[in-house]
Amino acid sequence: MGHPEPVAGLCAIAKVVMAHAAGVLPANLHYNSPNPDIPGLIDGRLQVVDRAQPFDAKYVGFNSMGFGGTNVHFLMKLDPKEQQPKWTPPVPLMLLSSGRTTEAVEVFLDKSLVHQENRSFAGLTHEITKYDTPKHGFRGYVIVQPENMEKQ
Numbered sequence: 001m002g003h004p005e006p007v008a009g010l011c012a013i014a015k016v017v018m019a020h021a022a023g024v025l026p027a028n029l030h031y032n033s034p035n036p037d038i039p040g041l042i043d044g045r046l047q048v049v050d051r052a053q054p055f056d057a058k059y060v061g062f063n064s065m066g067f068g069g070t071n072v073h074f075l076m077k078l079d080p081k082e083q084q085p086k087w088t089p090p091v092p093l094m095l096l097s098s099g100r101t102t103e104a105v106e107v108f109l110d111k112s113l114v115h116q117e118n119r120s121f122a123g124l125t126h127e128i129t130k131y132d133t134p135k136h137g138f139r140g141y142v143i144v145q146p147e148n149m150e151k152q
Helices: 005-022 102-114 119-128
Strands: 059-065 071-077 093-099 138-144 149-151
Touching: 005 059, 005 071, 093 102, 093 119, 102 138
Parallel strands: none
Antiparallel strands: 059 071, 093 138, 138 149
């Protein structure tokens, strides 16, 4: 992500919310070895998340110190994840997609098939297609029926 300067704290919140939703804490990119000038990393008191790990925290602390003087420190309480009931639409359902390439549309449609029983995901696919996305010249859809699925 790089250093987002004034919105570093907001980016951290977004990362934690996404990790909480997925149940996985993502690895830090490009970490190879500990900095020898940080004793806590060398002696093992501190650990860098260098591979994806299960994430089921109840509280998360944030410290965001920007180069321009923006300093934020707070504690966030995460609610337990609620299991959404399986949703089977009573009629065939069309999930739409657009992208900059055919491959992007294919990937999104494949994800749509994985999440077809998630009513919120289906609603999101319909919501994002209400607006024209610049440079999304490729389109596709999946028709989901309980007995079969067809991708176009």
